[in-house]
Amino acid sequence: MEIIQNIFEGISNLGSQIMIPLMIMIIGLIFRLGFAKSFRAGLTIGIGFIGVNMVTNYMLECLVPASNLLLDKFNLNLQYIDVGWTVGSAIAFSTSIGAFIIPFIIIINVIMLATKLTKTVNIDIWNYWHYAFCGAMVATLTGNIVYGFIAAALQAALSLKVADLAADKVQSVIGIPGVSIPQGYAVSSVPLGLAMEWVYNKIPGFNKIKTDSETLSRRLGIFGEPATIGFVLGVLFGFLVGYGPKEAVTLGIQLGAVMLILPRMVKILMEGMVPISNAARDMMNRRFAGKSFYIGMDSAITLGHPTTIAAGILLVPITILLAAVLPYNSMLPAADLAAGAFYVCMFTALHHGDLVRTLITGTVMQAFLLFSASYFAPAITALAKANNYAFPEGAVGVTTAVNPFATLIALIMQNKLIGAIIAIALVVAFFVICTMWEKKKAAKAS
Template identity: 25%
Template sequence: MLKQISQFFNAFGATVIVPIMIFVIALFLKLKPKKAMMSAFYAGVGLTGFSWIINEFTPIVTKVIRQMVNQTGIKLPVVDIGWQAGSLASFGSPVGLTFFVVGLIAEFILFWTGITKVFMPSNLWNNFGFMIWGTLAFYVTHNWWISLGLSFFMLLYTLVLAEIQADRWSRYYGIENTTVSAVQNIVQVIPAIILDPLWNLLGFNKVNLTPKAFKEKFGVFGEPTTLGIILGLIIGILGNLTTLTTTKAWGQILKFAVELSAVMTIFPLVTNVFAKAFTPLAESIDKDRKKQAQDTKLEDPIHDKHRWFLAVDDGVGYGESATIISGIILIPIMVIIAFILPGNKTLPVVDLISLPFMVESIVAVTKGNILKVIANGIVWFSIGLYAASWLANIYTGAISHYGAAIPTGIVLVTSFNLMARPINALVFAAFISKNPIWIGLCIAIYLLLLFALRKYRPQIWTYLNNMADKNNNQAKSKTVK
């Protein structure tokens, strides 16, 4: 049966399955069939647009990054081949497939029992992020229950973090009562919160480095389209340092600059289409919330204990100006850091295009302060490189065992997006140790976070909003509050 489920989902893909889920959820939220149908269509169109852009741009940016690497002469043994191989292996492993079915049921139960206020099934395609960790654990331990338990635990703490950032994320990205909940990207909320006092101490909150500030100070040169050209020129030149006197090199540099500019111009348009899939659903949730709030004489959404959130694909935030600008700036920075970081064995390549996905939580928590986003990214993803280096042997063995192809000439592979995750790596280490003390510690920390969230959720959200407001920037659009 599991094999048939895998074949079913692989046959139809996210661009069909996700719209069907959106349609069902929309009807459940009492949207009219016409609105529900349009939400589903927008979801399919948006996902297709994301896929086209990323699939076209990934080999282009990968080629430039590889040239940059080759010109340095530095060789790192672990090569990032992208998250797709990990996703394929997840659906090819028995533990991964089991979690896809059991985990979906668990997500409904966790929501309806009130353990979480995040409705995760609306973002079921990102379940492969939980499945890959169970797949790796099963490859190492051959213990079914430990591996399945790891995937389930990853789900539990992801839902806690998704709810902690939910009010802040929905305010910043402008779709009320929504949040992102991809396990590979949600953990960035931890350094975003913990490191913020340090950045304020250094005066980063006083630096008005936002898309709006770019536009006000630099006019046309502050537009995302123009910034794409500038960043493209810089990255292109770094990839052609030894051949700058040739016509061929400048041809590639200028073409890459235009292509990056196109991505930074078109992606926000696709994001707007994708967001239309969730806006009616979020409005319906808010309408019901306000009705309940009036019945209980409670208008403030911060203090509404019944308020819940729809999990949305993080593609909703990818094209937002501060998000995509920060992510693109981090591309050459992370390549350079990979070279100079003592003991690092991992070379980020293909998943560098995923950096805007990876910084969304940081952007929301810092209210679009690009300097803070980059600083957080440098610290957290640098630690993540060590995690990816440690996991390389396990990841390579697991994905090759469960059906993913490894490029010729590469010995060890990784996914920068999936594996460069310090917290996830620590949890993984605890579970594969089979040591009840370490596993128990993970569970105890989760229960403590859950208790704090249930008891002090309004205070947590208020703190995060006050923290965001300390940044010296104005709301750059109606999406920021």
């Protein structure tokens, strides 16, 4: 068991920059794309991810100092410090569940593909930490590792199915064919996004307003272009936190650069995905009567849309304000404060690129994440202590945002056996409903 654990720890330590190109190349070979084309596709996608991560990290570096100044202005004194997803992932992989999460989730994915319960092949192995984190939380709450593995399996199953349901919208908005997003934060936000889109479409007047990038560019001219939007938001944010004119304009130019460059990095990803998608479609047409499946990717591929970036920037001051005024919140926003784009990336697709809708839904999501992080803070703190995490100076405890699927599963399964039965029954019911809906949709299409 120790040898097996070391092998999969080594795989997880490779990181996404190695794992994703390697998995893409293997998939290309399976689809008989040939070694040269498979290698080129994997390398191109790997380079694209590096480009996306470089620009995203640059955006975070620009926003973090301004965010910290804004936090100082509010003078928040909250009990638990947000340590962010990077620490959360490290803790998740270091647990007993995390050590075996890679083969465990691969087996679940294969079973679901074989039984036609999903169309998504989740190659985003690095982000399996979301399932490990959910499982580790439940194991901590119940004192039973078996319940932890059940929780991880349930979140993985939900993520794969919901990724299927949202795949068409994701592909149409980001322009990358044959992909879905099973990543924990992104996919678990889909139910909220769909519910809010239904509400928006029922509001008279509001349902006629369009604030997508094309409409803004057409109506506002240069002031509706992504680079200009980034510049204006950066300058306004700079003045809001107390920057002088030079620093505010610098921040504006930096964020304008992010808005312009990030979509071009995503286009590199698209260049690598197209031949893989075409090869997959051709094989499915030959062997499985045209049935399709999706390649599950990191949500980073969605960040190139200007609506996502703009909403992510605007959510920084909104999140701080929410942390200050919401009752029962005990989390001090910190490490993930500037990572709002990752939390709203699916809303951009579900709201057809509309900035106002994406921002409103993103605000609701941030309020939920503050509550979930506060509620589970004692369990997360215990988990961090058990794995020898060094607490920030002066911190009573630490916490991080817990995605909606993990929150729901953990809330139910903290009741141990009864909770496990209820959680399994709810997931089974969800799959039954989805199967009935898909059959009805297929019959209507035929």
